[in-house]
Amino acid sequence: VPTVVGTDRVIVAVDGVDVPGSPFESDVEAGDVDAGECELTVPAEGRVGEPVQLTLKTFDSCGNPVEHGGENVEVVVTGSNDGIAVEVNDIEDGTYKATYVPEKNGEDQIVIAVNNVDVSDDPSVVAIDTGVASASETEVKLGNGRARSEERRVGKECRSRWSPYH
Numbered sequence: 001v002p003t004v005v006g007t008d009r010v011i012v013a014v015d016g017v018d019v020p021g022s023p024f025e026s027d028v029e030a031g032d033v034d035a036g037e038c039e040l041t042v043p044a045e046g047r048v049g050e051p052v053q054l055t056l057k058t059f060d061s062c063g064n065p066v067e068h069g070g071e072n073v074e075v076v077v078t079g080s081n082d083g084i085a086v087e088v089n090d091i092e093d094g095t096y097k098a099t100y101v102p103e104k105n106g107e108d109q110i111v112i113a114v115n116n117v118d119v120s121d122d123p124s125v126v127a128i129d130t131g132v133a134s135a136s137e138t139e140v141k142l143g144n145g146r147a148r149s150e151e152r153r154v155g156k157e158c159r160s161r162w163s164p165y166h
Contacts, residue, residue: 031060033071035117042110042124048102052126056096056112056119066094073098074113080106080128102128 007027012019037059046052056073058066069092077084077100086100102108109123 031062031064033058033066033114034061035114035119037061037063038114038119040112040119040124043126046102046108046126046128048105048128048130051099051101052108052128054098054110054112054124056098056114058094058096058114068092068094069096071096072115074116075100076111076113077108078111078123079108079125080104081108102126104128105130 007025009023009025011023013022039057039059041055041057043052043054054075058071060066069090071090073088073090073096075086075088075098077086081100081102081104084100084103086098088096088098090096098112105128108126108128110126111123112119
């Protein structure tokens with residue numbers, strides 16, 4: 001039984017003489033998806049409000065890549081973002097991309113199943129962080145409500161301290 005995807009050439013001979021038409025060729029395609037052979041790529045970290053993307057590549061029981069879509073792929077998130085919606089896209093080449101946008105920081109456990117069989121015995125874990133404040137989105141309010149940068153305030157203090165009129 002062929003186990004490698006590709007074209008097999010079979011030489012058939014009787015008493016050392018090739019049978020007419022030999023060698024014969026046959027195309028070998030990947031078998032059905034074997035969840036235990038699939039490759040799953042999950043980021044170790046994510047940020048609240050930013051998409052987390054998972055990639056699943058499917059293989060048959062012999063480790064041959066499956067080069068077509070149409071499998072039933074399910075993704076379940078538990079933990080900090082328990083039950084959040086996950087969008088699964090079939091790339092139709094044996095690859096599936098799943099995306100979710102976490103709403104809470106903490107730790108998410110991801111379980112992926114292909115045709116109702118879990119890809120792994122253990123869930124994948126993604127640490128979700130709230131992210132770092134962006135300086136361009138941070139505003140400092142002074143007493144009268146006007147926004148001023150720290151640099152401007154310090155610069156004004158320095159000028160007045162060294163002023164010849166001080």
